[in-house]
Structures are given as structure tokens and as C-alpha cells.
Amino acid sequence: MTENKTTLFYPVINPLECKACGRCIAACPKKVLRMGEELNARGYTFALYAGEGCCGCCNCFYTCPEPAAIEVRKRTED
Amino acid sequence: MEQVLCQTKGLYRDFPRKGGPASTATHYCPGCGHGVIHKLIGEALADLGLQDRAVIISPVGCAVFAYYYFDTGHVQCAHGRAPAVSTGISRAQDDAVVISYQGDGDLASIGMAETLHAANRGEKIAVFFVNNTVYGMTGGQMAPTTLIGERTSTSPHGRDPQECGYPVHMCELINTLHAPVFVERVSVSDIAHIRVARKAIRKALEIQRDKKGYSFVEILSPCPTNLKMSATENAAFVNEQMEKEFPLGNFRDRSEDATPIARAQSVYAKEELDRIFDLRAENTAVPSVDGVAGGNAVRLKIAGFGGQGVLSFGLIVARAGVAAGRHVSWYPSYGPEQRGGTSNCAVILADRRIGSPVIEQIDVLVAFNRPSLERFIGDVREGGLVLVDESVGAFEAPAHVRMVFAPAQRMAREAGSPKALNTAMLGVLAACGDLGLSDAALDGGLLESFGARPKLLDVNRTILTLGKEWGTRHLA
Numbered sequence: 001m002t003e004n005k006t007t008l009f010y011p012v013i014n015p016l017e018c019k020a021c022g023r024c025i026a027a028c029p030k031k032v033l034r035m036g037e038e039l040n041a042r043g044y045t046f047a048l049y050a051g052e053g054c055c056g057c058c059n060c061f062y063t064c065p066e067p068a069a070i071e072v073r074k075r076t077e078d
Numbered sequence: 079m080e081q082v083l084c085q086t087k088g089l090y091r092d093f094p095r096k097g098g099p100a101s102t103a104t105h106y107c108p109g110c111g112h113g114v115i116h117k118l119i120g121e122a123l124a125d126l127g128l129q130d131r132a133v134i135i136s137p138v139g140c141a142v143f144a145y146y147y148f149d150t151g152h153v154q155c156a157h158g159r160a161p162a163v164s165t166g167i168s169r170a171q172d173d174a175v176v177i178s179y180q181g182d183g184d185l186a187s188i189g190m191a192e193t194l195h196a197a198n199r200g201e202k203i204a205v206f207f208v209n210n211t212v213y214g215m216t217g218g219q220m221a222p223t224t225l226i227g228e229r230t231s232t233s234p235h236g237r238d239p240q241e242c243g244y245p246v247h248m249c250e251l252i253n254t255l256h257a258p259v260f261v262e263r264v265s266v267s268d269i270a271h272i273r274v275a276r277k278a279i280r281k282a283l284e285i286q287r288d289k290k291g292y293s294f295v296e297i298l299s300p301c302p303t304n305l306k307m308s309a310t311e312n313a314a315f316v317n318e319q320m321e322k323e324f325p326l327g328n329f330r331d332r333s334e335d336a337t338p339i340a341r342a343q344s345v346y347a348k349e350e351l352d353r354i355f356d357l358r359a360e361n362t363a364v365p366s367v368d369g370v371a372g373g374n375a376v377r378l379k380i381a382g383f384g385g386q387g388v389l390s391f392g393l394i395v396a397r398a399g400v401a402a403g404r405h406v407s408w409y410p411s412y413g414p415e416q417r418g419g420t421s422n423c424a425v426i427l428a429d430r431r432i433g434s435p436v437i438e439q440i441d442v443l444v445a446f447n448r449p450s451l452e453r454f455i456g457d458v459r460e461g462g463l464v465l466v467d468e469s470v471g472a473f474e475a476p477a478h479v480r481m482v483f484a485p486a487q488r489m490a491r492e493a494g495s496p497k498a499l500n501t502a503m504l505g506v507l508a509a510c511g512d513l514g515l516s517d518a519a520l521d522g523g524l525l526e527s528f529g530a531r532p533k534l535l536d537v538n539r540t541i542l543t544l545g546k547e548w549g550t551r552h553l554a
Binding site: 009016017019020021022023026027042044056058059061062063064065066067068071072073074075076077 | 102310
């Protein structure tokens with residue numbers, strides 16, 4: 001039954017593809033993204049997800065200029 | 079159960095054409111609007127099932143490499159020429175969804191004329207006009223859309239309208255035209271604007287899917303690198319300053335009323351092309367005989383006033399050469415006047431392939447008037463032939479050339495066809511023997527030139543014979 005299901009949204013960030021422009025951070029209504037300090041192999045810092053709080057709006061995906069840097073998924077569990 | 083809510087569509091996952099150590103990343107700067115727009119267009123093409131019909135025209139500008147990314151057909155074209163190339167593809171390939179992706183320098187500066195004319199013709203193309211107020215690829219120079227007072231590398235004190243005019247408003251200009259179906263200005267500054275832009279891009283592509291005509295979407299876009307701003311500063315610049323100059327909104331949507339454009343199907347079958355260009359199969363693919371090294375070549379220069387038959391004389395000779403299985407070139411040079419200007423042409427008949435149709439040393443000069451004679455006689459080689467109409471009057475021939483004064487005009491007039499003076503001259507030339515062409519070959523040249531008009535063919539055959547007889551009599 002639906003009332004027993006929990007739905008979890010979360011972004012999947014590919015650290016290698018992030019160029020650290022910060023557009024996703026500005027676009028996130030839940031403020032659950034931030035810029036990390038570590039550098040990726042291409043020399044950029046990259047966005048990090050707080051681990052919870054994503055509402056699945058996909059704002060970060062649409063505002064990100066890089067095709068492979070971020071996507072949003074949904075997990076439904078009984 | 080896990081489900082992907084949103085991921086990139088319509089673009090490749092890896093970009094091998096780009097190559098290099100980061101072949102999964104775009105070449106665009108951090109925070110660039112192009113990547114955002116690419117993703118929106120790619121998604122719409124994929125969702126609408128249009129990838130296999132899509133031909134994206136890559137511009138000159140940062141997006142010149144759009145063909146690295148989109149999983150569609152592509153043509154990259156010269157600066158500002160995307161509307162012309164799009165027109166060609168759209169008309170030749172009726173089912174194609176043609177996308178002209180252009181920046182402000184490309185579209186609104188060098189490409190302004192073609193942009194407006196393509197819009198005015200209502201070409202069946204979607205134009206995505208990315209306006210970021212600067213020339214990005216070349217280093218941030220002032221563009222047609224640079225704001226008043228905006229500093230760029232070529233307006234270091236800010237754009238001064240006294241010197242450089244005012245920002246160009248493309249949507250407004252295009253909206254003055256009758257034909258466009260859809261005109262909208264959107265922005266990808268931030269997510270709220272991106273959601274609106276996404277709809278406009280889809281709409282523009284749906285219009286192409288349905289073959290309804292011209293759609294134009296101007297997209298205000300950030301360029302953090304050249305504007306020397308962070309992504310958030312650039313978003314504010316677009317929202318607060320660019321939008322003031324370039325107000326967002328839909329200018330026109332006639333997609334409901336527009337009917338699909340129906341054009342005749344293009345046919346590229348060889349038989350059809352042969353018919354259009356009147357190429358008869360029995361005339362084609364006659365193998366030219368390659369002579370031995372050092373084989374003979376005859377270089378003719380024919381010159382006179384426009385209207386004296388200078389170019390057609392050259393054509394008849396060249397066609398006679400073709401009839402004789404020789405390599406030929408015919409290279410005309412003439413002024414803008416249909417009648418009365420000067421004109422000349424160079425003809426080469428050779429046993430071997432011709433490297434250049436330009437003649438420096440003349441073997442045979444045919445001059446129909448005195449100015450032409452004086453202009454070219456210095457280029458005639460030693461022992462060369464100079465054939466002129468007697469009307470040029472007394473002229474002292476240089477010792478090293480053979481000079482023949484022929485009454486070509488008189489012969490043609492007396493034969494009742496004064497315009498055929500060139501054919502009379504050709505008859506005389508044939509008698510001189512310098513062309514090395516048989517009578518049959520010359521007749522082949524006449525046939526090719528006049529075959530469609532039997533009366534003219536007969537007249538010219540007669541006059542060619544008259545000229546030849548005159549030559550044989552007087553030059554023996």
C-alpha cells in the first residue's frame with residue numbers, strides 16, 4: 001500500500017564533471033548543495049550534496065551547464 | 079525501486095570528436111549558458127523523437143563545436159551564413175528539422191541580412207539566438223547587443239552610442255515581418271527563467287516537427303568569463319540589466335493557425351539532373367586522350383566589345399575541342415554591362431590536363447576591335463597569330479607575329495546576318511590551321527552551340543564556310 005512506502009529523492013553528482021560554477025547551489029530551493037574544497041582530477045572544486053533534504057525538483061540538473069555532471073533520482077522503498 | 083528523474087538527453091555521453099583528456103566535459107567555461115541551452119534543446123529533440131530528423135547548423139562562435147555534443151545531424155558553416163545553409167537544407171530535405179544555433183556576433187552582426195531575409199521568407203527553421211552581449215570566442219569584444227555603457231575589450235570605457243550605436247533588438251526586428259510563426263525572448267540566467275525557456279524551445283521545435291515555418295527564440299545567456307563575473311553576478315546582470323534592454327516575453331505565436339509548408343519534393347536522381355541541365359547521356363563521359371609529355375596546347379585570347387560574340391566564339395572553339403576529344407578550358411572575363419563593355423575570354427585546347435585556365439603567353443589572339451588589339455598584342459608569343467577585323471584600320475604589326483586582317487564584319491553583313499561576325503572570324507581562323515581542329519570538330523562546336531536552334535545553325539554553318547573560303551583564298 002502506498003502509505004507504507006517512503007520516497008527518497010537525491011542528486012547524483014559526478015565530481016569529475018563539475019566545473020564549480022555554483023549555479024546548482026543557487027538554484028536549490030532546499031539549500032542542500034554546497035561547494036566542496038577538494039579538487040577533482042581536472043582541477044576544479046565540486047558541488048556536494050548534504051545527504052538529505054532533496055525534494056526532486058531537478059533545478060540543479062536544468063541549471064547545470066555540464067551534460068554529465070548531475071542528475072536526480074528517486075528511490076521508492078517499502 | 080530506483081528511477082532517474084532527470085538526466086541529459088539528445089547529447090552524446092562521451093564526446094570523441096572533442097577528444098583530449100576530458101572528453102566527457104564540454105569545452106565551455108564554468109557557468110556558460112551554452113551548456114544549459116544544449117541540454118534543453120537535446121532534451122526537447124529526444125522527447126519529441128526528432129533526433130533522426132534534426133540537422134543542427136553550428137555557427138562561428140563558442141558554439142562552433144555544437145557538433146561535438148548533439149546526437150543529431152550537423153553542418154558547420156561560415157560566420158553569419160547559418161540562415162543560408164539552413165535554407166538550403168530545409169528546402170532540399172523536406173523532412174529535416176533544421177536548427178540554426180547562433181550567437182549575437184554571428185546572427186546580429188555579420189549575419190543580420192541573411193537572418194532577416196530567412197525570417198522574411200518564413201523558412202522552415204528553428205533559430206536559437208544566444209545573446210550574451212559579447213563576442214565570446216574571440217575574447218569578449220563588443221557585439222551588436224552590448225548594452226549602453228557596458229565595458230568590453232573593444233569598449234573599455236563602456237559602449238558609447240554616439241560612436242557605436244545602440245543594442246540591436248532582434249526579436250523586435252523579426253516581429254515586424256509577416257512570415258515568422260513564433261518569436262519569443264527567454265533567458266537562462268537562473269532556474270525560474272530556465273523553466274520558461276524550456277517551454278519556448280520545445281514550442282519552436284514542435285513547429286518544426288509540424289513543418290509550420292519559421293520560429294525564433296532569443297535566449298539571454300550568461301558569459302561569466304568575458305563579463306568577468308561569478309555565475310551569480312552574471313545571473314543578476316542578465317536579470318537586472320539585460321532584461322531592461324531586452325524585455326522577455328512572447329512576441330508572436332501563430333502556431334495554431336499556421337499550416338504546414340508544402341514544397342515540391344527535391345529529386346537528386348542522375349537522370350533528373352541530366353534532364354534539368356540538358357545533359358544528354360551520349361554526350362558525356364567521352365574520354366579525353368592524354369597525350370605524351372610535352373603534348374601540344376593552343377592558347378587563344380578572344381577580345382572585343384560586349385555583344386560582338388566574343389564569349390560565344392570562345393565557347394564554340396572550346397566545344398569543338400571537346401568534340402575532338404581534347405582537354406579544354408574556357409575562361410571569360412567581362413564587365414558588368416550586357417552590351418557595350420569590353421569582354422574577353424581565354425580558351426586552351428590541350429592534349430593534356432590543363433593546370434590553369436589563365437593565359438600568359440598567347441598563341442592566337444582574335445581581336446574584334448582596336449582597343450582589344452592594343453591591349454593584348456604585347457602578350458602574343460613569337461610566331462603567334464593575330465587575327466583582327468579589318469575595321470581596326472591600319473596597324474603596324476610587330477615583326478614577330480603573323481597578322482591577318484579579315485573582313486569578318488563585312489562578310490557577316492553581306493550574308494545577311496551581321497551578328498554572326500564571330501563565326502565568320504572563326505572560319506578564317508580555321509583556314510589558318512592554328513587550332514589543329516578538323517572540320518568535323520568545328521561543326522561539332524557549332525552543333526553544340528546552335529543545335530537547339532536549327533535556323534541559326536544553318537546560318538552559322540554557311541558563314542563559317544564563307545570565312546574559311548576567304549581564308550583559304552587570301553592566306554595561301
